[in-house]
Amino acid sequence: MISSLRGEVLEIGLDHAVVEVGGVGFAVQATPGTLAGLRRGEQGRVATALVVREDSLTLFGFADNEERELFGLLQTVSGIGPRIALATLAVLNPDALRRALVDGDLATLTRVPGIGRKGAERLALELRDKVVAPAGAPATLPVADGADPRREQVVEALVGLGFAAKPAEQAVDRVLGDDGSSDTSALLRAALTRLGGKGR
Template identity: 55%
Template structure:
């Protein structure tokens, strides 16, 4: 298993990045929040997991080892694959996801595009007694830098649309959080704020 990747960022997309490791460009699927913290030509260290299918090998990258562990754990639930697991982490931080599962908070879980009430009930039933506590040691982190207001607005809107919200919903949520955004707002920070706004 490829547990982590360190190298120079060659490409940053909405939900994927390419990191050059030893002359090889490795494509990693990420959450929009993680992708937004990376900058071209800068070194990045991402926790990773490799998903093996009959016709593909797909590498997923995470800002912390804790996110990776939760990504792997939620896939033990029947009907939850890598794409849905990544969507869950795009909407909910690991601790928020754990809290929703252990408390049976179906309303929070159904905020994730692709999860209905029955799916949320199944996740709670299958994970409640075994969801892991956060990893305190050995986590990898990605340094985040400030973004301009125009940049984060566009990126957050695009990320929300990518998560399944309509363009109108995304723009309204971004508009609602823009007024109170700090001057040095980061994309990941504002994405979380916009998702909270949409969850009201």
């Protein structure tokens, strides 16, 4: 198993980065928060989890081992695959996720796209005894200020996370209408939250 990568960051997209290790560029799927900690052309390190399927090998990257462990833990619950697990970590930081699980905070858990009320109940029931709640945590990752929004990139990232193109476009358009000044990472988080709200 590839548990981490360290090397030059060749590329950073909305939902992935390419890290060169020993002359080989590894594409790593990651959350906006993890990607925000990387800089193109500089050395970077990500904790990783390799997901093997019959038709694919996909590397998922995380800011630290804590996020990677939560990524794996989420997938022990029926109906939660790697894409939903990654979306969960995109919407909720580790502290907020642990607190929501321990408290049985279904409203917070259903903010994640792909997780409805029943899924949230399963998560809380099965994982509340496997995590320790922090003293306090914000519910979402901090929103970064940056470049102008780029609709096509955000839609492409949402489609890459498993959403149909039309709902993704509608969510992005709504988010752009609410706040057109946010950067692409902030827009992606907002669109994820909006799409998640439709599942409640």
